[in-house]
Structures are given as structure tokens and as C-alpha cells.
Amino acid sequence: MNLTTAEENYLKAIYHLSEGGSKSVSTNDIAGEMKTKPASVSDMLRKLSDKEVIEYRKYYGVHITEEGKKRALQTIRKHRLWEVFLVDKLNFAWDEVHEVAEELEHIQSPLLIQRLDAYLNYPKFDPHGDPIPDEYGDVRARPRVPLNEMDLDQTGQIVAVKDSSAAFLRYLDKVGAYIGARIKILDRVEFDGSLEILVDNKKNIFMSKDVAGNILVIQS
């Protein structure tokens, strides 16, 4: 059974909100994520349920099925491969790629994605540090910790961001917190949880707890 563009977008949202299928997701949360109204979500859930990509009990939220998970991961794979293409080949900035990838991910052509993957040299992560599922939907996840949960004097490397909004990414560009940067926690302000961080052993930057919570690191 084929999915429409709208159905693919909803399924992807459900996959993300359920944290990969482990949690149940509410109608309201989906409406929030999709920027639609709960009434529209109810309609869509019936359709997705008919196509057996979700399990739906009225009034009790939805679970994604194995088939649904597979479909969502394919769309995510396409989204992230296109993002790599835009950044690596067309010189887009990492804050400019999301919208376009949101459209490109719906192009139907297995050959296209296979060739694109090869052309990009089988990348494992997208420009925001998110892992790219392989063609079978397998993801090589790395153990990642939000920067604000690290201890004083701990070191690590920035590997991803939780928030991919242009505003947030441009802020990171400005302060120099790019993916791959080596960091060390120098100080934590007890009052508001904000941090002082050493970047690449040469630059001191300050950031709020909120910002740090959206930066993911591998500890070292």
C-alpha cells in the first residue's frame, strides 16, 4: 500500500514523537508537531490505521506498527541523505536545508536514493549529526548526552543537535559550536544552570541551560 505525501509526513511525526515506536502518541501532540488541528489528526489516524502503519484505539492514542516504523525510517533516510547532498554538494548552510529536504524526501524512486547514497559516499550522519538509516532501516546509534547533563571538567565532542531550526543553528554558527567540536565544561552557574564551555581548547563560550539541552555530545 502506498502512502501519500501527507501520510508520510504524519507517520514521520508519529515515529519521532513516539521516540522510535517505544511510546504511545496523543492526537494533540501530533497536531502540535504537524501544525494542524486535532480534528484533522483524527481523520488522518483513521487512514493510517486502515493502511496498517499504526495501531489506533480511539481516545487512547496511537502506536506505530513494525511496517509503519519501516516506512518512517525510509522517509527519514531520504530526508537526511538529501540534507547531506544540499550541504556537501550544493553548499547550503546547515540551517537552510530542512524545508527543502522536507519536500525532496517524498520523491518516489528507489534508484534515485540508491544512487544518491553512493554519490555521497554512503554517509552515516546528516549535517545535524542525526544518523542515516540504511536501506533496511537499520540505524547505528551513538550514545549521546545533552550538553547540559555533563559534569564539571568533563570533556566530549559535539555530535548532533536536537533542535534543527534555522534560528538555533545560526546561533550555534555564531558562537562556534559546530558538529565535531571538542568541548570541556569549565563552569556551571548554580542560579540558572548556564554553562561556560571550552571549545577546541582555545575558545571560551557561555550558553544557557536551554541551549545546552539541545546540543548532544559523546563523552570522552
Add this chain to the structure above:
Amino acid sequence: MNLTTAEENYLKAIYHLSEGGSKSVSTNDIAGEMKTKPASVSDMLRKLSDKEVIEYRKYYGVHITEEGKKRALQTIRKHRLWEVFLVDKLNFAWDEVHEVAEELEHIQSPLLIQRLDAYLNYPKFDPHGDPIPDEYGDVRARPRVPLNEMDLDQTGQIVAVKDSSAAFLRYLDKVGAYIGARIKILDRVEFDGSLEILVDNKKNIFMSKDVAGNILVIQS
């Protein structure tokens, strides 16, 4: 005023059928080209007329407006740039690109097309020899003649094909009639108009009048 994907596809068809806006186009012809029914075309013509990209007098066919021509050329530009990308960068065969380009041409991002154009080194022709309009819709047309209209002993170079169907293009691959090939008309069978042609001064091939009519050459 923005056009939907369906509207863009219809407008492109009208542009092609009208030979760049010079002829009036009938409802039935559009239905044939779009593989829809005349009733659907009537509906669409009303919409396109409301958006002022065509001039529509009921029962008397349509003309494309200047604005419509501009829009159609933008879509054609995107289609052909994507085809170049697929062939030059992703190693698609020239008979594999049309369907995918038919989807890719509707991605809305001026930046994407600008960057893609630069990345491909501002190509002037697509894999089928068709000219790529610039961002203002200007086309550098070459004087092209169907192969079957050439005289005996005349020489020329294949620069484009009229039919871009996979079946036709695969046939050309098989006989070695690629774009750029230098050709000479060796013989014409009076009975059915079929031709014997010398390709690149080394290979003799025979083709029907029908095939030759779909191959475009520059005479030399």
C-alpha cells in the same frame, strides 16, 4: 499567484502543445497529452484562466499568456536541470530520467535551482538535446531539422530527440545514434521512406522514416 503541481503540469503541456505559445490548443489535445479526460481539462482550464496564465474562450481552445509562458519555462528549466543532474552526477541512463524529473521539477526553492545550475556548470542542453532556459526564461534555440527531412548525401550532427520515451531512447542506444554523433544520409528507400545512415564515418545503420522523424540534427 502560486500554481499547484497539477497546474504546473497542465501549463507545461499547454506550452509544449502550443509550440511555445504560438498556436491555440484544444481541450482534447491537452487531455491526450496529460492522460486525463476532456472533462477534467475543462475544469483545469477554468482554474488556469482564473490565475491568468492562459486565455480561455469556451469551445475555442486556449492561448498561453506571457505570464503563463514565463511560468512554464521555469518548470521546464527545472525539469531539464534535474535531468542533467541525474545523468551527469548520478549515472542515470538518458531513458531513466524523465519520470523522476517530472517529480523533481515541482520542488519549490529558487536557491536550490540556482545552486544546482552552478553545480552542473550552467549546462545549456539536457540529456535529450533540449535547450535549458535561463533564469529569465530565455532559450538559445539551435536550428534543428528532423533527420527524415535531410537530403541524400547531406551530413549533420544529432543534437536532440523529439520522443523521450524509454523505449525510443533504448532503441537509439542499441543502434548507436547518440547525441553528438556525426551522420550522413547514404540512401533513402522510396517505398517507405526508410533511411540508410553513416554514423561517425564508420557504422552503417538503417532506420524507419518514423524513427528518423524523431531525431533532430544540425546540418553541416
Add this chain to the structure above:
DNA sequence: TATTATTTTTAGCTATATCTAATTTAATTT
């Protein structure tokens, strides 16, 4: 437990894009 608040669904409407069948208009033949 009864009331209130929140969440979710349903009913009914709009808009796009298609279809078939019926009707209307235009073009072509007697």
C-alpha cells in the same frame, strides 16, 4: 462521587483533482 476541565472525535463545510454520464455547442455532411 459528582462536577469540571481537557482531550478527542464527529458532523458538516471548503478546496483540489480526478472520473462518468448527460448535455450543449460547433463543425461537417448530406
Add this chain to the structure above:
DNA sequence: AAATTAAATTAGATATAGCTAAAAATAATA
């Protein structure tokens, strides 16, 4: 000029994807 044929439009469906407003179900609180 009338009759016939062909082309095009309209009427009335269906399917998708969204909305608002009202109703219903569940969850929270007094």
C-alpha cells in the same frame, strides 16, 4: 438548411486534506 458527428462543457460522484463548531469520552479535581 437539416441532420449527423465531433468536441467541449456541465452535473454530479469520489478521494484527499484541511478547517470550525458541536458532541462525546476521558481525566482531573473538588
